Amino acid sequence: MKSSDTINPRRDCDGCPLVPERREFLRNAAALALGVISLSLPIRSVSAKVLSSAVGGRKVLSYPVPPVDGANIDRDNEVILVRYKDEVFAFNLGCPHQNVSLRWNETDMRFQCPKHHSQYQPDGEFITGRATRNMDRLAIRRDAANNIVVDPDTLYKSDEDLAQWNNAVVKL
Numbered sequence: 001m002k003s004s005d006t007i008n009p010r011r012d013c014d015g016c017p018l019v020p021e022r023r024e025f026l027r028n029a030a031a032l033a034l035g036v037i038s039l040s041l042p043i044r045s046v047s048a049k050v051l052s053s054a055v056g057g058r059k060v061l062s063y064p065v066p067p068v069d070g071a072n073i074d075r076d077n078e079v080i081l082v083r084y085k086d087e088v089f090a091f092n093l094g095c096p097h098q099n100v101s102l103r104w105n106e107t108d109m110r111f112q113c114p115k116h117h118s119q120y121q122p123d124g125e126f127i128t129g130r131a132t133r134n135m136d137r138l139a140i141r142r143d144a145a146n147n148i149v150v151d152p153d154t155l156y157k158s159d160e161d162l163a164q165w166n167n168a169v170v171k172l
Contacts, residue, residue: 061150062143065172071104071111071122077152079138080104080111084122088170090138090150091124096157097131111135123169124158134158137168 066072066083073080078093080102093101095113102111102120110127111120118129126134139154148170156165 058151058153061152063148063150065142065146065148069109069122070106073104075101079150079152081148081150082122082124083172084109086172087123088140088148088172089123089168090140090148092136092138092152092155094136095131096133096136097129102135132159134165137165140168140170142170 061074061077061079063072063074063081065088066081069083069085071080071082073093075093078101080091080093082089082091091102095102095115095118097113097116097118100113100115103114104110105112109122111122111124112118113129113131116130118131119127120131120135121127124135124137126132137156137158139151139156141149143149156168158165
């Protein structure tokens with residue numbers, strides 16, 4: 001066989017759409033994998049009605065009571081609203097370790113930090129990872145119209161004020 005007779009698979013399949021280049025194949029495979037992952041992890045978004053508080057005109061947020069257990073994320077106001085076992089909690093969106101936005105894993109019913117993999121129960125209690133404390137809870141109450149009212153500027157840290165952190169809950 002002469003060198004001019006060498007088979008060139010690229011030339012033999014010129015115009016063949018069934019033989020993608022390696023980079024194109026990997027790019028398509030990655031896009032498909034991300035699509036499958038995004039479909040398996042639903043994120044419920046919620047928006048707040050912004051109210052001004054009677055005390056000092058501070059901004060407070062009003063949400064309807066979540067109808068089922070799970071997490072609702074208000075990215076605009078950096079609030080996570082959770083209904084779990086007939087209780088409602090409001091959390092700061094950022095992980096207490098390095099303030100990276102937490103993610104909700106619907107399948108395992110827990111939060112996880114995508115950066116260092118700290119994990120938290122639905123009530124904000126620390127499970128495992130690099131964080132050294134529970135998720136930060138926000139001041140929360142129920143109003144006369146049966147809505148959940150959250151003060152995003154009043155943050156309770158379990159390691160600084162455990163009593164306030166424990167009381168930052170609405171019982172249904």
